[in-house]
Amino acid sequence: EFSDRWEVDRYLSTSGYLGETTRPFFVALPKDRSTVSNDEFRRQISQVDSEVLGHLHDGIKGGYDEEKFKPYIGFCSLREYLESELQKRYKEAAPATLALLEQRCSEVNIELERLDSKIQATSDVSHLRKSAMMHAASISNQVGVLIDGAADPAPEQWGKTTEEERSESGIGSWPGVTVDIKPANAILRLYGGAAFERVMHEFRCAAYSIECPPVSREKVANILLAHAGRGGGRGVAEAAAEIARTAARSWLAPLLDTACDRLAFVLGNLFDIAIERNRSRESEYGRKTGDMEGYVGFHAALRHAYNSIIKDLAKQCKQLVRHHLDSVTSPYSQVFYENDFHGSFGSSANSYFRHNQASAGSIWFELSDCEQVSHDERMRDQENIPPENNARQKTPGKGTEARDVHRESQMTVPETPSPDQPCDGVKVDVGPRKRIARIGNRNPEQLMKVHNGGSLLFGNGDCGSRSAYTEICSLAAQHFAGIREVLVERSVTSTLNSGFLTPCRDRLVVELGLDLFAVNDEKFMDMFVSPAAIEVLQHKRQSLQNRQKVLQSCLTEFKNVARSL
Incomplete structure (x- = not known):
């Protein structure tokens, strides 16, 4: 297409559209498009380059500027340029590339050594013991942290509501509780120490919702009349105390067992949460406290040991609170003497319920959006609440002046009183087979003794219009409330805290260690017979070995290339 030199020089200089600093290459390829071998293709390219240069030198008038344009004409010139650029860049990148390859090879070698030692450790008892102890200690520590209060992992995911x-x-x-007990924060998802305290508060609410149950007249009679021949003036009080003790043992004992079971369930849930928290901490800080991955037998044994410890704690706590219940319901308990000092027959046990129900709720802050059950709703189904009025009702027309000392001939003393017998009668009829002991010439002091203490029905000498049955039921309710208050406020709360939480904080790692590691090597290794775990380790090792070969080959080849640059 070109015949003059100036045309060729202007074309090769690419002036006007590529700029002065751009130096393109001019390459002509063979026209033969048939399939040829590599050597034949190279020969054809060399032949085309020779024809192009010959034409530029001989076929153009005046030739062309060989000094300026010949290095950019032909495929061979392009290849020489690319090889020189590649060599230049190899020289620049060689130090950093060699360092990176050596680092990668070193990392793979370290990982291989770790896997080799781990595979070897599957039969090394001392190494397995050390790793297992570190893992168990870490889980125990996480349980203690959760009991003391933690918000990781998310309570929204791992916590539970009261209903759950x-x-x-x-x-x-x-x-024994007929009302629906809804403690504060019942709809919030809690775990650990917060869930434990919520169950404790729920137990207090349930305990204070139980009142002394109604007692049949036959039961009262069987207890009261048994004191008829013992003398003294405490027959009614002793009968009421025995009824309260029996009711407390019957109604409060199942409540205590339920509280222990609920608390044990809350603590049992902490195992999975502690494992999740431990895994999160290890990934966050990039360290592992005893790599036990893949040892299914050990993890199963660890879980079983933890659950057994919690069950044992629940059993011990049940025994402790039952002991407190037996103590407070003992005939020698000071609770009944306190009640005798603070109140009388007509004193109301309802004040115990109101005071302590308020105290049970005052220590809890309501954090949920729902409103809790009001006090009135809690009281709506309660029965057998004694009247609050302590004052005795006087029978109209029977004033003090009408109660003068009767003549001795009119005074009779019943040998066996009845639970329905009134306190204000002058003459007592006990049936057709009554025996009437006539009182002879006695002074007024003897008459007052007979009048006040001669019968179990007269209590402390305060005669009213109500029967002994009513008086005993009222006093039994008071005694029951006193037992309940002492048991809940002074005994059970502290006992359950020290019986459950203290061992989980302070002695859990020791208990786990004794259960899992205080065995001979043969029994200990039974937890680590895991063919699947060894197979996984060997597969990882094979993969790392292949990667190591590839990296080592690259490193060797690049070193040889770097030497030849």
């Missing part, structure tokens, strides 16, 4: 705890534990409602 009841249904998943299989315990359901509190025995």
Whole structure:
């Protein structure tokens, strides 16, 4: 296409559209498009380059500027340029590339050594013991942190509401409680120490919702009349105290067992949460406290040991609170003497319920959005609440002046009183087979003794219009409230805290260690017979070995290339 030199020089200089600093290459390829071998293709390219240069030198008038344009004409010139650029860049990148390859090879070698030692450790008892102890200690520490209060992992995911705890534990409602107990924050998802305290508060609410149950007249008669021949003036009080003790043992004992089971369920849930928290901490800080991954037998044994410890704690706490219940319901308990000092027959036990129900709720802050059950709703189904009025009702027309000392001939003393017998009668009829002991010439002091203390029905000498049955029921309710208050406020709360939480904080790692590691090597290794775990380790090792070969080959080749540059 070109015949003059100036045309060729202007074309090769690419002036006007590529700029002065751009130096393009001019390459002509063979026209033959048939399939040829590599050597034949190279020969054809060399032949085309020779034809192009010959034409520029001989076929153009005046030739062309060879000094300026010949290095940019032909495929061979392009290849020489690319090889020189590649060599230049190899020289620049060689130090950093060699360092990176050596680092990668070193990392793979370290990982291989770690896997080799781990595979070897599957039969090394001392190494397994050390790793297992570190893992168990870490889990125990996380349980203690959760009991003391933590918000990681997320309570929204791992916590439970009160209703979920009841249904998943299989315990359901509190025995003997007819009202729906809804403690503060019942709809919030809690775990650890917060869930433990919520169950404790729920137990207090359930305990204070139980009142002394109604007692039949036959039961009162069987207890009261047994004191007829013992003398003294405490027959009614002793009968009421025995009724209260029996009711407390019957109604409060199942409540205590349920509280222990609910608390054990809350603590049992902490195992999975502690494992998740431990895994999160290890990934966050990039360290592992005993790599136990893949040892299914050990993890199963660890879980079983933890659950056994919690069950043992629940059993011990049940025994402790039952002991407190037996103590407070003992005939020698000071609770009944305190009641005798603070109140009388007509004193109301309802004040115990109101005072302590308020105290049970005052220590809790309501954080949920729902409103809790009001005090009135809690009281609506309560029965057998004695009247609050302590004052005795006087029978109209029977004033003090009408109660002068009767003549001795009119005074009769019953040998066996009845629970329905009134306190204000002058003459007592005990049936057709009554025996009337006539009182002879006695002074007024003897008459007052007979009048006040001669019968179990007269109590402390305060005669009213109500029967002994009513008086005993009222006093039994008072005694029951006193037992309940002492048991809940002074004994059970501290006992359950020290019986559950203290061992989980301070002695859990020791208990786990004794259960898992205080065995001979043969029994200990039974937890680590895991073919699947060894197979996983060997597969990882094979993969790392292949990667190591590839990296080592690259490193060797690049070193040889770097030497030849």
